[in-house]
Amino acid sequence: MDRVKRTLAPYLLVLPGGLWLLLFFAVPMVTMLSLSLQEGDIVNGFVFTGHWQNYTESLADYQTQLIRSLVYGAITSIVLIVLAFPVAYWIAFYGGKKKATYLFLIMLPFFVSFVLRTISWRMLLTDDGVLLHPLKSAGVLPDDFQVLGSSSAVVFGLVYSFLPFMVLPIYVALERIDPRVVEAARDLYASPMTSFRKVIFPLALPGVFAGVLMTFVPASSDYVNSELLGSSETTMIGQVIQAKFLSNSDYPSASALSFTLMAVLLIGVFAYARALGTEDVMKVAAR
């Protein structure tokens, strides 16, 4: 009796949480897949007809927004590597006893609602706001200079929103480097530049890869930044999906777009992970 209880114990413990994930994560994906192949409207209801044209039609209509989102996501990740690496490097190698404090400062934005932070930026970047107005009256910028509404403003917002997700994994990877390895390189007459390029950077790569995974997916599926900082010229696929689901109740084509986005991101993530080897990435991501 006791042995049976022992072998059952892990299953009993896992059951409620596992079921929750199955019912509210896995099952909804199936529902959405089914919905993406249905026809009808909100008044008369939707019927499953295997209408795969939902995919081709919505893709034809919104491929610009889909591609734009992937491009914004990619640019965001690249800019983030450049911005975050030196900070992670400095904290890992020069942070001393204050490493935890610096990491805490990097994570401070998490204590403010995502929407509220983005609204703050909109206020700061507005045409006659505190940042642009002085520059305009000083004649540094032309009077009709605008930041809001441009692609740069949206990417700026995305970079801001996801910066901590790039700093942390790179920091974790750098932190684990044995200082003796770097000393050995120096003892063997490697210049600081060479030891960085040949020793430190390769060892930090798993962190960079994890950072890209953690920023590219949320950045390319975001709709808050482009809605608040962008214009009709910067519409991202997230805005299209959100509007179709929540304003137009056009569920089938919204589901088709949502699924396409998921598939594109998953294929991208898998191809990327295969090309680079998942093991190290997962190890860093798991921390």
Add this chain to the structure above:
Amino acid sequence: MNGRGGRLLHVYTWVLIAWLILPISVMILFGFNNPSGRYNQTWQGFTLKWYRDVFALEALTDALITSLLVAVLTALIAGALGTGIGYALGRWQFRGAGALNLLMFAAISSPELVMGSSLLSLFVSMGASLGTVTITIAHVMFSVSFVAIVVRARVVTLDRSLEEAAADLGATGWTTFWKVIFPIILPAVMSGVMLAFALSIDDFVITNFTAGTTETFPLWIWGATRVGLPPQVNVMGTMIFAAGVLFAVVSNVRSRSKRKAAVAA
């Protein structure tokens, strides 16, 4: 390594931190602003009246209460379910553990937009009415894996001989868990619970899809951006920020002094 490069990086790190903090400072500052019109956009003078009247806007206060309610429920439910998963995964090797890990990884790395829209698809197909219940279901779904990971990380470091010692002294599995194991993993469980609370109270995207006409704090802000945000939003944002920072600092200091005490002993 050379000193000049280090100093340069030091300055750069602080510039980046300043950039991260800039919009937060603006949010806090404009909670003290005294705007003449509806737009709280330019500095007009210092006032404390929004702190006095912070709960004057009923709909906003209701939204904040909904947010807090959902966050507490999420923390409790996801805390319990996630601890179960985390303990089982850390303690035993069992069939299905790999599938569960994969499911958790998928739930963590899927775009929020896709999880939110698929949940909406489910609720719509079931004819469920959207509101606090569906928001809580969604929040537990996306935070349970985080709790499980935090708890598992602690459980795998547990010394197995503790359990054996308890068994030798005649304790049943149940007693051993509650009297020996649980007190040890409690700090990890608590950080999991707090993480779930923080994830829930800040969430916008998944909530946007599963809320229907119910409003949480971030949803209310989103809806009000077009007509201009009242300074009360800044005050509430500041209070949430201050509470979060205070909590993080206090729990960090406490765990540090405990570690020091352990070393001294």
